[in-house]
Amino acid sequence: MTWNKNPYNVLGVSSQATGEEIKSAYRRIARRLHPDVNPDSRAAATQFQDVANAYEILSDSLRRRSYDERAREQAESDEDYYFTLQITTSKRTIVPLPEPQVIYLLADIFADPRAVGDAGKKRQSKLNLTLVLDRSNSMSGARIEKVKVAAHQIIDNMDNGDIISVISFNDRAEIIIPATEVGDRPALKARVSMISPSGGTEIFRGLSDGVRQNRTYSGPRLVNHVILLTDGHTFGDQEQCLELADEAAKEGIGISAMGLGHDWNDNFLDDLVSRTGGNSMYVSSANAVVEFLNTQVKNLSNAFAERVYLSVATDPDVQFESAFKLSPHPQPLEVGDGVIPVGSLQANRPITVLLQFQLPGGMKDGFRYIARLVASGDILSNKKQNYEMISDFSSEVTNEPSNDEPPAAILDALSKLTLYRLQERAQQALENGDVTEATKRLQNLATRLLEMGQKDLANQALSEARRVAYTSDLSDKGRKTLKYQTRYLLMSPDEDNA
């Protein structure tokens, strides 16, 4: 693949920059991103490669001239804006301290109105959707019926030309609808109606067939997505599922998962979807399935850009501690190697990610860089692939801090995220066998929830705290309720209305 990024942007210099300026910009960035000082970060490695490529072009006067000429020819199309990356920080200036300190960055990726505008309200994306539905014995009754209703509605709501496939699985997988363009809706729906529950749950069988069906049509201009719905534990094939998710992510296929009832493995499903930038959801009652599935599909069909990644390369002395997606759907993200899939970008709603970093002790006064963030993604309405926005985040270290309050958006998000983290820590404490600590954290969580007016959830936390004190374990239901409900607290208000 030829390297087709804008080298001026990558180096952060103007197109009129002198050779000297280019060289010093290159040296400055390369020092920060060099693989030798960032051994474990894929984000730093790929970003460094880009910087090296950019410098290679711009440092060679012949190649620079030919790039400039080409850029002028394509000026109209190449200068388009698609999405913007905006960074907000918890503190504008940093006081140098002997001890490490924490700083938060809020990264907003939003579709540029100019790019959304020309297409108007029209849908920009074409869906390539695969439903992988659990039909194990435990799905009998209301559950499977509601799932069928949901699937019927989805088929009704999809446009002609969208692609659907449906897999059902128990300990074997069955292709109910092979990947096909939506056309004869009654026939498709009739096939879904045939699903009848029996047997156990082996997710890998269903998921691998699902990914295979999705793959037959998957392409860069489609929203390729697999939605897995299950109500049970899968045994022995989790590793295979995770590997499959990694593969799917590479091919640009997203996976979301919905757990029904409370007898399924939430940690596994969270891990599975986070590898592809998908969402995981907890649906406590069969009745909620219809709405949840429909919302999910509606959001997918609103996509403006797909396969959006946030690549975060910190300066060598900065630690990247955690990331949490606040919008469009609250979802904890794995920091991993710094390249984080964040799913699809909707035209009318930003992707917002809250990042937590630890800065070292003993920083010197003056401006310093903290991280380079790159948001990249495929624009669906357009043939523009792998469009990216770069933001070098720097801050001033000074003994005369500005006494501004942290921005309301960060405070608000953190006040709720803290609750999610509290239940997470309670579960960690339990895993380490520290019952007292877990009880304490659950009680603290209950107190905070009560203060926020979340009475039901507070009661749930309290009864789980009591339960932990006696039985040293959480109930399956309580564990999931606390985990997913504290997560949903982060849902932006406009989503509640949607």
Added chain:
Amino acid sequence: MIICAYCAHKNREGLLFCEQCGNPLTSDVSSATVPTRQLEDSLGDLSARATWGSASFSGASAIVLHIRDASEPVTVSLAERLVFGRSDNTSPRQPDVDLTPFGALEKGVSRIHAAIERSEDVLTLVDMGSSNGTHLNGQRLSPEVPRVLRDGDEVRFGKLVTHIYFK
């Protein structure tokens, strides 16, 4: 380091909410000390709270207990940890501060009832699993969960009411 004004957990600088109890942390480095005046300003007409004093215990080395119905205040010098309770010859552990002379038995004080602990410049009150509970300014404490103690706070061990002042 920021000490949570609520549970005295030591949080890293820059955090905005306590990692232990989830309460907001003020960005002020001396967050554990809230001047009385500031409290009055921010809490307005909540006069009951305006009696809260400073949580800073730096410089002080003793606490004074004004026990209700007792004639004289009791002064106790403070080590790392001070256990309150009711002395009883049969129990293996004895409290540091014996409340028996103040009617502990009738008022439902446990043998090992609660403790005041010193961490940095802050005092915390922690209930040690007492039968009748420990109340701080009217709020019942969960066992084993420390809360920051301020100058002038009302502490209730069972039904035994006392005010605690820093000296």
